[in-house]
Amino acid sequence: MTPFETADLQKLVNYNLIMADKDNTYSTNQIKKLSECHSSLGKNNQLAAPKLSRWKDLNQAIIDWWNNDAIEATSVKISEQNNFQFYDPIQKKILSELFTKFRELYPKKNVDFEFSFITKEATKQIMGEEYGITTHFTYEFTNGDYSEYIRLKTAHDPEPALIDRAIISKFQAENEEYITAALGKEELIDIDLVDNPDEIIEHYFKILEEYLTDRQKIKPGDYCNFCNMSSTCGQFPLVSEGKINNRVRQVKVSKTNLVKLNSCERRAAWNVQYGLPREDYVEFETESDATKFHNYAQKMLVNNSENLDERNIDNFNEVTSTEDQVTRDKLFKKYQGLISKLQEYSNLEIKDSEYQLGFTCIADGVDIKNGELVDKKVATVFMGKADLVARVNGVPLIIELKTRPEIPEDLLESQLYALGASRLLNEEEVIILHVYSLENSTQVKERRYAESELNSIKEKFESIAKKIGSWVPYNALSPKYNVGDWCGFCEFRNTCSEYRVSDGQKEVISLEEIIRKEKEELKRTKNELSNEKENLIKEHADLEEERREKLNEILLLEQKEREQTDKLNIKTKELTNVDKAISQRLDKKYIKNEKERLKKEIENIKKESKNSKTIKEKEQLRLRDIEEELKLKEPMLNNINNQLSPILVVSNLENDLLNLLKIVLKDAGYETHEKINELDEKLSIETRTWEGFRGKKEPNPFTDARYLIKLIEFSINNENHVPKLSHFKNLKNEFNDLRDVLNKEHHTSINPNHVRVVELGTVIIKVIKSILKTKHYSGETKDYIKEYSKKANSLVKPFKKSLAKN
Ligand code: SF4
Ligand code: SF4
Known part of the structure; x- marks a missing residue:
């Protein structure tokens, strides 16, 4: 067997020696999502994620460059021109820098370059069918019998997931290297293999089997922030009119970014829509006391009504036993304050912690299509993680734990939770309680929201969603910036100031803006005039048509009138003839006889009436006589009877x-x-x-x-x-x-x-x-x-x- 044959064969083994049916193949990314929430693997809606587009365009630029035989400078320029042209200067710069870093890590060499569908796959029989879990690589460089599999990573955390590492470990061959090209770190990092790949793969197949055989309902968690289904899965109900479909662009705004948006749109937009690299990125942060307090308090109170009793306050010391004494004392004081404030709520039941709450608004927005700005509906998912979710006498109660004093943005946060909870739970009233655990005191702020307040919140968030919808994808400079105290804490302050316009530029921009507006106004007027003209022409045509119709009607009426007159004349003639015929037919003898007959009849009637009158009179007379006779005879009759x-x-x-x-x-x-x-x-x-x-x-x-x-x-x-x-x-x-x-x-x-x-x-x-x-x-x-x-x-x-x- 030649080395070539060995390499080829090996490749076959590595690349799906046992290839699963396409429909039964799941990527490691999909399996990871399934392990979190079964519903997260639904039909994706279009995501407003230029950072993903950026990654795709960088990849394409690398492929174009590698396959272009022109001199380096030319091939780079052409690749950049072809793939980065629609981006704003900031994103172009980011892409160019990443492209440069890749070329530095992998300068062109005389090796084979593969870039499509490079996978390794583990398979398993589930319910009599073969299923596969596939890990993907961006590139493969082959030099003779040596292969290098590259995963291109631009994020700060380039570490592949455990399941990726397990599959790679399982199918690793002698002459292969698995590398992460971490462009953010400008490093090539060997992928760590694992000792127990079968066990890990089996674990993930179990997750897949559970999904296939017993699909569960939504299970919200931290991962909702990265889920493409958030606007449709139901956890963040749609509060606006309309429908989410694949013609709607989607943006997700976390509670933190909502607060940022309140002071500066650019800051929020760079986080949620453009994914610009943060300047304050810290790889590892020690757990703060605030985080510890959250964690311990949640552990103590969720589904544990016993610990809501002040008499059991000392139970808290058990969960903090690993902390140093100073920290324990501090945490206990805060906890004590919290429990004492919660005493005001009888029948309190704390059900969950770190619970995802929010809602979705649809608003008019924009998008880029073939480099042109077009109108598009935009769905904004507002989401936040509530510290404690409870019910008090049946009414939903959201508790937010703060280790700082109250700030105005807390109102916005409470509104986000109130509307989210009311829509998710179908409740008309929601209570939001902020508990401020400060150094020496604990304060609370309770807000109750009913129907009218919830409607106003909806309107407020819809107008925020409209702002978000106007952020042009590919153009990170389209959201407005707002300089203020908050800039001191901004994760983009250097990039932002670099891309702020100077006074001179501002003037040019404002002139350009005026000209643009005037142009738009002219265009609008032109459109209006042209519409008006079209309307007039249409109106004229309609009137002309109406005139023709009326004329036809009049002609028809005239015709009808003539016909009627003719008919009338004919009938009049006929009538005269009929009269004549009648008068001819009635001869004199007939009239004489008739007269006599009638006379006789009249006479008879008269006679009869005279007779009947006479008879009646006679009868009346007779009756009178009889009555008189009776009167006369009555005593006689009585007398006779008696005798x-x-x-x-x-x-x-x-x-x-x-x-x-x-x-x-x-x-x-x-x-x-x-x-x-x-x-x-x-x-x-x-x-x-x-x-x-x-x-x-x-x-x-x-x-x-x-x-x-x-x-x-x-x-x-x-x-x-x-x-x-x-x-x-x-x-x-x-x-x-x-x-x-x-x-x-x-x-x-x-x-x-x-x-x-x-x-x-x-x-x-x-x-x-x-x-x-x-x-x-x-x-x-x-x-x-x-x-x-x-x-x-x-x-x-x-x-x-x-x-x-x-
Ligand atoms: S948003 Fe959260 S709850 Fe909804 S499908 Fe995604 S992961 Fe599941
Ligand atoms: S530096 Fe200031 S103006 Fe610029 S994005 Fe940040 S908050 Fe906005």
């Missing part, structure tokens, strides 16, 4: 009974003697019993009530022979009683008395009632029967009364 003889009454009753029997037989179709005789004969022939029952035959049946009653009685028993009397079928007893009482009357020679009148009358009245009850009769017949009933009652009534008296 009625039982003989006459019995005779009357019998006479009326005969008439009643005739009526009911007539109704049944036996209205004459002949008809009754025919029936008699029929019954004699058809029944054997009739003649026996009847006795002697009556030649004039309608004169003998008892015969007629017998006939009816027999008919009741022989319904099929005399069906026409079948409606009497239930009156057998009544007729039988009637016949008995009549027989009694006829078989005695003694004149009837009151008792006999009542006896006969009662039986007759009962028969009449029963006949009416059959409901067989109607009309005149019924009226007659009723009349007879009335009469029978009136005849019998005086006798009943007289019997009752006696």
